[in-house]
């Protein structure tokens with residue numbers, strides 16, 4: 047919650063249709079200041095579409111999205127980035143022939159105009175990611191996992207209040223996943239609120255105090271991870287009717 051008790055993000059009845067497909071239907075949830083909230087759901091549930099509406103990549107057909115109490119639905123991605131919402135992508139697309147530091151400088155122009163300040167901030171973020179020694183390395187020489195961390199760093203370089211993270215541990219080894227969990231916690235400790243789409247249950251359990259679950263575009267559960275994973279609607283969404291009946 048912000049100082050006056052208003053949640054940082056209030057999603058109110060947003061919907062999105064693609065032709066005959068209702069990808070998101072009347073989705074509402076709140077996200078409090080400093081929270082790490084996981085957004086779960088089977089493939090095609092509408093998670094990325096919801097992200098894209100919050101980040102301004104898709105226009106909502108209906109509903110309101112309030113950030114710090116202000117309606118942001120319909121704003122363009124760069125405008126939404128400027129007011130403090132950044133996102134990572136499932137498929138990161140860094141500038142491969144630029145260095146790590148140069149990639150981390152690009153987002154800095156959102157907040158600052160002094161090049162020395164932007165460079166210093168980029169180097170601070172590289173250190174934060176544990177990539178300080180790679181600041182001068184061209185991105186094309188990085189491992190897949192270091193590219194993932196850089197993707198997070200590129201979002202952080204815009205100095206967001208809210209970070210939308212899309213499957214940041216996909217394809218990671220267990221020790222890399224653990225490193226990512228630590229990194230996400232440290233990002234939150236910097237004061238950044240986090241909404242994370244993730245499939246790896248161990249990561250969700252380690253990170254989030256609260257999860258919301260979508261299925262077929264609708265919100266079907268909202269609560270503590272350990273409670274939500276036992277709910278029949280959630281089991282049915284993931285494993286089918288028969289499994290839920292037996293559980």
Ligand SMILES: Nc1ncnc2c1ncn2[C@@H]1O[C@H](COP(=O)(O)OP(=O)(O)OP(=O)(O)O)[C@@H](O)[C@H]1O
Pocket residue numbers: 064067069087088089090091092093094095096
């Ligand atoms: N630009 C688009 N045009 C048409 N249909 C789309 C578009 N984007 C998503 N969809 C459809 O909307 C539905 C929800 O997709 P979305 O990517 O939001 O689901 P998701 O929960 O993120 O799935 P995943 O876990 O597989 O990434 C899917 O049926 C998808 O095919």
